[in-house]
Amino acid sequence: MDLLTRAGQALAGRLVRLVLLLAAVATASFALMVHSPVDPVDAYVGGDIAAIGPEQRAQIAERWGLDDPPLERFATWLGNVAQGDLGRSLSFNQPVTEVIGERFLTSLALMATAWLLSGVFGFSLGVLAGMRQGRFTDRVVTWWAYTLASAPTFWVGLLLLYVFSVSLGWTPVCCAVPVGVLADDVTLLDRLHHLLLPALTLSVVGVAPVVLHTRYAVIEAMASDHVTFARAQGESTRGVVVHHVLRNAAAPAVLLQFASLGELFGGSVLAEQVFSYPGLGAATTTAALGQDVPLLLGIALFTTVFVFVGNQLGDLVHARLDPRVAQELGRARRPRWGRGEPGEPLLDPGPLAPERVGAR
Amino acid sequence: MTGTLLEVHGLEVDFVQYERGLRRRTVHALTGMDLTADAGEVVALVGASGAGKSLLASAVLGLLPANAVERGNVLFDGVRQDAAGRRRHAGRGMTLLPQATGFLDPLATVGRQVRRSAQLAGHDDPRGAAAQALARRGLGPEVLRRYPHELSGGMARRVLVAMATLSSPRVLLADEPTTGLPPADVGATLRELRTMADEGCAVVLITHELRAALEVADHVVICREGRTVDTADPAAFTGDGDALTHPFTRALWQALPGNGFRVAEGV
Numbered sequence: 011m012d013l014l015t016r017a018g019q020a021l022a023g024r025l026v027r028l029v030l031l032l033a034a035v036a037t038a039s040f041a042l043m044v045h046s047p048v049d050p051v052d053a054y055v056g057g058d059i060a061a062i063g064p065e066q067r068a069q070i071a072e073r074w075g076l077d078d079p080p081l082e083r084f085a086t087w088l089g090n091v092a093q094g095d096l097g098r099s100l101s102f103n104q105p106v107t108e109v110i111g112e113r114f115l116t117s118l119a120l121m122a123t124a125w126l127l128s129g130v131f132g133f134s135l136g137v138l139a140g141m142r143q144g145r146f147t148d149r150v151v152t153w154w155a156y157t158l159a160s161a162p163t164f165w166v167g168l169l170l171l172y173v174f175s176v177s178l179g180w181t182p183v184c185c186a187v188p189v190g191v192l193a194d195d196v197t198l199l200d201r202l203h204h205l206l207l208p209a210l211t212l213s214v215v216g217v218a219p220v221v222l223h224t225r226y227a228v229i230e231a232m233a234s235d236h237v238t239f240a241r242a243q244g245e246s247t248r249g250v251v252v253h254h255v256l257r258n259a260a261a262p263a264v265l266l267q268f269a270s271l272g273e274l275f276g277g278s279v280l281a282e283q284v285f286s287y288p289g290l291g292a293a294t295t296t297a298a299l300g301q302d303v304p305l306l307l308g309i310a311l312f313t314t315v316f317v318f319v320g321n322q323l324g325d326l327v328h329a330r331l332d333p334r335v336a337q338e339l340g341r342a343r344r345p346r347w348g349r350g351e352p353g354e355p356l357l358d359p360g361p362l363a364p365e366r367v368g369a370r
Numbered sequence: 371m372t373g374t375l376l377e378v379h380g381l382e383v384d385f386v387q388y389e390r391g392l393r394r395r396t397v398h399a400l401t402g403m404d405l406t407a408d409a410g411e412v413v414a415l416v417g418a419s420g421a422g423k424s425l426l427a428s429a430v431l432g433l434l435p436a437n438a439v440e441r442g443n444v445l446f447d448g449v450r451q452d453a454a455g456r457r458r459h460a461g462r463g464m465t466l467l468p469q470a471t472g473f474l475d476p477l478a479t480v481g482r483q484v485r486r487s488a489q490l491a492g493h494d495d496p497r498g499a500a501a502q503a504l505a506r507r508g509l510g511p512e513v514l515r516r517y518p519h520e521l522s523g524g525m526a527r528r529v530l531v532a533m534a535t536l537s538s539p540r541v542l543l544a545d546e547p548t549t550g551l552p553p554a555d556v557g558a559t560l561r562e563l564r565t566m567a568d569e570g571c572a573v574v575l576i577t578h579e580l581r582a583a584l585e586v587a588d589h590v591v592i593c594r595e596g597r598t599v600d601t602a603d604p605a606a607f608t609g610d611g612d613a614l615t616h617p618f619t620r621a622l623w624q625a626l627p628g629n630g631f632r633v634a635e636g637v
Contacts, residue, residue, distance in 0.1 A: 233435075235472045236472070238428070241433055241457070242468075243487055244461020257478065331477065
């Protein structure tokens, strides 16, 4: 019961923070939108701009409330957002929520694959390099990680596309499904085949930091006192890594991997563009090029939630791996939110207490 | 069980360091350590911090980092062993009793760590052996689920003792096992080391607390700035220290509070 209430309180605290964050992001995005050179009427009418006169423009503007003061427009928009209405996307001619929902599912497969790939691959390589610090394996892995860290995603994507799709012809050049095939005839294998190269490209974004951080954590753990003690008890290098290092190195790697969801999304914008993969990243590009303000605002809000949830999950898993973190989080939060039992006094007044009693 | 279990003759350790760029620098950490420990003995290695006491323990177990260069002879059970050979004996005959809580894995429960020690020591039932080893030192089963940061200093020290002794070592290198402990725990730890020696183990008690060492030691080896300068009989540490032959040993004894608190010049 106590545990449940505490978990509930923690959840409520996190939700409050999310709402505050969303409010801040909404305000900033709306301010950017108002001051952007994009004219909503031009964007809406598009190529037919020459066909309508100034009266019609004024009519549309009045109908949309574009002449109202920005604060009033913001309030109206916020009210709609609170009711789940993000408006209608101009470039897709669909409600924004639907566009984001559909596109995100396609992107999710891509991002999840890339995320797992970079996490597992990066962690293993980092452990390997850390174990063999200073030796040939370590140098190769480190050099490779630095190269990847400094290579732009779109360039790596183009390179992979050229080698595997154009020269070798192993993977398709574009899209998430084969072109010209009915949706019902698309097999899972087809989808995986199309997913492979974009996911590989996207995983490149995340793999280098994980490798380098894990390597450092492993080196640090291998040099720590508890490993010396384990060795003094006859633990072999393999035993040291399995029993005394992996867990210690996993904590920072997990935290980093969850915190990198924002970069992952940023990378997906480029990767999806290169591979013409119809996900949320490509939709962002389309919305930006088509001056599709409702969709851009919707994606900004959605990304906020996505990254926030990622960071919170990272916190939880990290606390699970490192009990000291869990304790610190609990201790740091208690006084600030004024809940739970009062902390222990810094100085135990024990020795003074009897005298005080005697004085009375 | 008698006979000399551990002999260290003229052990020297250098560390090769690279300063900015490629300039090499050699640090002479140990410049001549001699020590002999027989089965059934407690040999105290006494010296100030930085005298190289803990380094000797690492060197004997073959646990020096890769940039260390060592010279001299170390014999275990009468056989000369190089660093790799001694490392093979770590946990199988020789072991370390470390000094502080930092030697416990901060991310693993006490139970997990003690069980692993029991497993390494070759116990058939690591779980049972771990619980038993802790219980012998007054730590109940609730301690198994705790993490090192949830232990008091004294409890952590008892966990370390339990882990180190699970393999029934023949040579135990105890590195500052009593530093920072309340007097009651100091006595208990020293008594446990004495008991282990009486059962046939060779105990090297590394400490800077001369007076505590005198209570249990059979010999006292004094070291200073990376070399051993004297081996003395604990009985000689009495009165004004006139029975002590080496001037540094005498100065060390006379510098203790209660013995005049004198700081000798020029020794």
